Amino acid sequence: xxxxxxxxxxxxxxxxxxxxxxxxxxxxxxxxxxxxxxxxxxxxxxxxxxxxxxxxxxxxxxxxxxxxxxxxxxxxxxxxxxxxxxxxxxxxxxxxxxxxxxxxxxxxxxxxxxxxxxxxxxxxxxxxxxxxxxxxxxxxxxxxxxxxxxxxxxxxxxxxxxxxxxxxxxxxxxxxxxxxxxxxxxxxxxxxxxxxxxxxxxxxxxxxxxxxxxxxxx
Ligand code: B16
Ligand code: MG
Numbered sequence: 001x002x003x004x005x006x007x008x009x010x011x012x013x014x015x016x017x018x019x020x021x022x023x024x025x026x027x028x029x030x031x032x033x034x035x036x037x038x039x040x041x042x043x044x045x046x047x048x049x050x051x052x053x054x055x056x057x058x059x060x061x062x063x064x065x066x067x068x069x070x071x072x073x074x075x076x077x078x079x080x081x082x083x084x085x086x087x088x089x090x091x092x093x094x095x096x097x098x099x100x101x102x103x104x105x106x107x108x109x110x111x112x113x114x115x116x117x118x119x120x121x122x123x124x125x126x127x128x129x130x131x132x133x134x135x136x137x138x139x140x141x142x143x144x145x146x147x148x149x150x151x152x153x154x155x156x157x158x159x160x161x162x163x164x165x166x167x168x169x170x171x172x173x174x175x176x177x178x179x180x181x182x183x184x185x186x187x188x189x190x191x192x193x194x195x196x197x198x199x200x201x202x203x204x205x206x207x208x209x210x211x212x213x214x215x216x217x218x
Pocket of ligand 2: 007009010169171174
């Protein structure tokens with residue numbers, strides 16, 4: 001194992017909750033039903049793809065021009081940015097800071113593969129930017145998760161082979177992307193939401209270097 005490639009939302013910090021709240025406000029304004037179960041489908045996919053799914057749910061796909069959709073996406077992002085401006089290091093999920101420290105000490109590469117255009121801002125708010133050898137620039141990615149491109153780019157940036165990497169994700173689209181890249185996939189959540197993962201942990205508190213190594217050497 002030469003590198004660990006992390007998802008951000010739902011793995012390093014629970015900004016997934018803020019995405020839920022911000023999309024929930026927009027959906028309510030458009031009178032579109034929105035709940036946590038539906039929100040699962042939005043995890044890991046881009047802002048525009050998320051909006052398309054929400055509008056389709058409300059049978060409103062044809063009601064907005066491209067410009068109108070852009071305006072809705074910006075409205076959601078403005079609310080999301082308001083929520084994440086209050087993020088602090090206390091919002092790092094359990095076990096993550098200790099794992100990042102262990103990985104650095106063991107000279108194992110660390111990359112971020114987040115679909116979020118707000119990822120760098122969030123890492124800085126969490127005071128974790130220092131740990132990352134590479135943050136994949138999502139604007140340079142042609143195909144989002146579940147396509148493997150973002151994880152393959154992370155491995156290439158670190159100069160390691162995909163088979164030498166572990167990817168950690170909280171979304172089904174992310175697990176698919178990791179497996180498509182030929183990496184070992186760790187899912188955070190319930191097994192039914194993490195199909196195809198090599199191992200699933202209920203919470204990030206279960207993650208550590210020794211735990212990852214013991215499963216990786218399988
Ligand atoms: P933004 P991840 C993803 O982040 C979220 O899971 C997903 O819900 C969101 O739509 C996407 O980022 C885009 O985020 O609107 O901030 O660009 O899980 O890949 O870290
Ligand atoms: Mg995620």
